[in-house]
Amino acid sequence: MNQPMEWALSINYLRQVADQLTEMGIDVAPWLASHELSLADLEQADTSVPWEVVRALFLEAEAITGESALGLMVGERLRINNHGMVGYAAMNSGSVRQVVELLERFIPLRINLVMVSHQVEGNYLNLQIRELLPLGELGPFLLGAVVVAVKNVLDFITLGNCQVAEASFTFDEAFDRELVRSLFRCPVRYNQNWTGLSLPLEVVDQPLRTADPAAFEHAEKLCERELQNLVSDASVSARVRRLMLAKQVNFPSLTVTARILHMTPRTLHRRLLDEGTSFQEILDEVRHSLAMEYLKSQHMTIQELAYTLGYGDTANFRRAFKRWTGVAPSFFREGNEI
Template identity: 50%
Template sequence: MSTPEFSLSVFYLRQIAEQIRSIGGDVEHWLAHSQLDEAQLADSSLQIPYAELRLLIGAALSSTKEPALGLLVGERLVANTHGILGYAAINSASLRQAVQLLAHYLRVRTSLVLLSYEIHGDQFRLVFSEPVPLGEIRRPVLEAVILTIKNLLDHIAMGSCNVSEVAFPFDAPDYAALAQDLFKCELRYGQAWAGIALPLNSIDLPLKMADPASFQDAVQICQRELDKLLKSESLSTQLRRIMLEKQGGFPSLNVMARLLHLTPRTLHRRLLQEQTSYKEIIEDVRHTLALEYLKSGQLSIQEIAYMLGYSDIANFRRAFKRWEQLAPSLYRLRMVPSRIK
C-alpha cells in the first residue's frame, strides 16, 4: 500500500507545540522527531505530510504522557483560528450553509478527515470519516477535530441551535469526565459513526452574524485555495482521493477519465508516467478501506467484501491474504484490543 498523500496545515501543529510547552514539555526535542524546526511552524502556507504528522502526534502523546492531548489541542482552536474557512463559516446564513461549506472546503485546512452530512430521523449529522486508517493517532485526531468543529458551530449559532450529541467510534476513555466538561453536551462512545448531531428543526434558522457579501468573498478565496491544492496533486493522488471520498465506489477507467475531462488513453498514459496503473490504484484503495472497515468492527466480512466491489467473499479473502498475509477475520481479532484502547 502506498504512502498516503494527506496533510495538515502547519498552523494546527503549532497548536500542538503550544500545548506541549504549556505543560512544561520540550518543543525542540519533540520537533527533532521530524525535519521541522520551530521557525517553520510560523509558515502558514506549509502543509505537513501524513507520515511526518503521524510521527509527531505519536511523539507528543509519548513525551507528554497526556492521553487527552487531542481534546486539549481542540479546545485551543477558537473560531477565528481557522483562516478564511473560519471567516466564511462565521458569515454563513444558517448552520446548514456553514456545514455545507465546511464539508466542501475542509480540505484547505486538513485532508486527514473527510466531512459529510446526512439526515437521521430528527437529527442533522456531521459525519467524520478517515480517508486513510489513522491507526494509533485516530483517537486524538478525531477528538481534536470534532471538538474544534463543535466549538465553531456553537460560536456561530450563538445559542440558536445547540448540539444534540457527539458520537465517537471507540470506547469511553479514562478522561471521559474531562471530555464531558469540554463538549458540554451528550457524549456517546462505541458508536458506528463519528461526529456531531444537530436538531434538524433548527439548522435553517437565520444566524445573527450572517453577512452574504462577506460570505461570498470568503468562499471565492476558499475556492482559489482548493484549486491550488488540487493542481499540486499528482493524478494518482486525485484518483485515490476521489475513490476514498466515494468510500467504495469504483468507476471504470472510462468513467473516471470522463470525470477528469481526459481521454481514457491519456489517463492510462499519465498514470504510466507516474509508475502506476488504474488497476493498482483501485487495489490500493480497496486495501486502505478494508483495513478501516475491519478496525471499525461495524460491518461483517461479507458486507465489507460487498462494499469493496467483490461479488464473491472468497475473492476478498484471497485479496486480503495477499495484502496482509493473514485472513481478514484474524486481522480483525488482532485489531480489537488496539481499537478499544
C-alpha cells in the first residue's frame, strides 16, 4: 500500500469514513476486509488507497447506512488538522484568498480526484471544485465531503466568520435539507454548472488574525517539495492522462501536451513507447472512461457527448464506443438508466 497511486485517496480520509460508520453502530471490520484492508491499515500514515477500492468502499458505505448525506457527515468530521501540511499552511495563511490559491496548487497532495480553481464574478469569488476523474454516482458523496471540508477550513481561519454567500452543486438535490441548513448556514443550489462556494470579495483579502507569515512560508516550501516528489514519481503516461482529464474537452494535441510537460513531441512519443503506450492510446482510454460516465449520468445527448469528446462526427464516436465496449452508446445508456 505504500506505492504511489495514479488515482487515489489519502487513507486518513478513509479513516474518517470508518469512524463515522462506527459512530452509527456499524462494524467496519467486514466492510474493510472485503477489500483486503484492516483496522490496522487505517493507522498507517502517508499511504493511499486506489480509486477502485475507494469507490467500492464509499458506495458500500452509503448502501449499508442508507444515508444519502453520508458524504456531508464525513466532510463535517474533517478539520484543518486532518489535511497534513496543506492544513498547517492554511492555518497560517494571511487571507482567504491565500488559502484559495494554496488549495489550487496543493490539493493533489491530499486528494488527486478533484481540482480547485477560482473565478471572480461580480462581487463574489467562486471557489470551484471540479472532478478530474468522472465520479458518477459517487459524485454527491465525494464532492459533498470536499465542499464541507473546505468550508471547515475557511471557518477555522476566519474564526467562524467566513461568510459563505452560497454553496453550489452540479447534481440534483441529494441531501437532507435540515442537515444542509445546519452545515452551510447559507443558500445551497443544485443543478448548477459548477460545484463549490461563493465568497464575498470584500472578505477574501482581509488580514487574518491567525496569520503567521514565517510559518506559512515554511509550510508552503514543504508542500512544494512534496508536490515535486509526487510529480517526479508519476509516470509520463499518468501525467498525460491527468492533463487530459483536467481538460475533459478540447484535449490538447501531442505537440501542446509535450510543451506543457517541457518535452519535445519526439521525446514525449518515445517516453510513452518506453512505458508501453502511446498518445493515441491514452486519448482513447480517457475518451472511453469519460464516455461511460457521461452516458450513465443521462445529462447529455449522444450528439453532445460526441462533440464534448472531440469527435466532429457522431458516427465516428458511435464506432469508437462500439469498439471499446462491443455495444452502441444508446444501448449502453439504456442498460444504465435508473
